[in-house]
Amino acid sequence: MRQHIAGQHIAGQHIADDAIRFDGVTKIYQAGAPAALADVSLTVAAGEVAAVMGPSGSGKSTLLNLVAGLDKPTSGTVTVAGLRIDTLGETALARFRARHVGIIFQFFNLLDDLTVADNVLLPAQLAGASRRLARARAEGLLEQLGIEEHRDDYPARLSGGQRQRVAIARALVNSPELLLADEPTGALDTATGQEIGRLLRELNAAGQTLVLVTHDPALAQRYAARTLQLVDGCLVPSNAAVPA
Numbered sequence: 001m002r003q004h005i006a007g008q009h010i011a012g013q014h015i016a017d018d019a020i021r022f023d024g025v026t027k028i029y030q031a032g033a034p035a036a037l038a039d040v041s042l043t044v045a046a047g048e049v050a051a052v053m054g055p056s057g058s059g060k061s062t063l064l065n066l067v068a069g070l071d072k073p074t075s076g077t078v079t080v081a082g083l084r085i086d087t088l089g090e091t092a093l094a095r096f097r098a099r100h101v102g103i104i105f106q107f108f109n110l111l112d113d114l115t116v117a118d119n120v121l122l123p124a125q126l127a128g129a130s131r132r133l134a135r136a137r138a139e140g141l142l143e144q145l146g147i148e149e150h151r152d153d154y155p156a157r158l159s160g161g162q163r164q165r166v167a168i169a170r171a172l173v174n175s176p177e178l179l180l181a182d183e184p185t186g187a188l189d190t191a192t193g194q195e196i197g198r199l200l201r202e203l204n205a206a207g208q209t210l211v212l213v214t215h216d217p218a219l220a221q222r223y224a225a226r227t228l229q230l231v232d233g234c235l236v237p238s239n240a241a242v243p244a
């Protein structure tokens with residue numbers, strides 16, 4: 001089932017600018033287990049902000065991990081930034097991630113033994129960026145996110161909201177065209193979560209594609225132009241009733 005078609009398709013060949021395209025994607029983690037994603041086809045246009053919602057266990061993180069190339073589909077094809085990533089090897093995938101994708105997680109996933117600045121710089125180092133340019137970019141992001149005074153602190157000293165800001169800066173340091181967020185406000189209080197939502201939106205004004213997994217209907221409604229609903233690994237048509 002195709003949820004949304006943003007690009008143009010001529011004679012079956014995709015020629016326009018989808019940021020993300022799934023064709024018949026199924027993910028089964030263990031033989032005999034139900035599919036975490038079942039025959040999902042979708043496109044997300046470049047620059048679009050799409051929310052992914054659904055009950056716990058419905059396949060939201062699986063979907064995001066497949067977009068990020070952190071995992072591979074059991075069948076089907078995953079195309080991101082014009083690249084078929086389901087067939088890439090580890091080295092090519094690492095390069096793909098460093099160049100094209102920034103990811104933000106619920107529990108921040110910062111490295112505790114690196115300072116804030118070094119956490120933010122890490123993806124730039126992995127991508128082989130110039131140290132001077134990376135430092136300037138990291139410093140700019142820390143300022144934009146209001147955490148520049150914490151540049152030399154370790155993550156353990158920071159609040160949850162501050163840690164998520166560091167994670168956002170880290171996700172953006174390579175200027176990826178695609179930003180993925182998996183429940184980025186899930187571990188934060190409401191006010192802090194709203195702040196993080198606002199920052200994501202501001203940063204998105206630069207025209208990045210953003211896929212936001214969230215449990216929070218208000219967040220989805222406020223920030224996303226479109227919501228993809230997952231139930232039991234299947235996309236629900238956008239006008240269908242969703243079981244509570």
Ligand SMILES: Nc1ncnc2c1ncn2[C@@H]1O[C@H](COP(=O)(O)OP(=O)(O)O)[C@@H](O)[C@H]1O
Nearest residue numbers: 029030036054055056057058059060061062063
């Ligand atoms: N690494 C894994 N190994 C085995 N099963 C997994 C793994 N990750 C997720 N699953 C299963 O796949 C289904 C979808 O999980 P997930 O994508 O994490 O859902 P959500 O993010 O919507 O809560 C669940 O049944 C979950 O238990």
Ligand SMILES: [Mg+2]
Nearest residue numbers: 060061062182
């Ligand atoms: Mg999840």
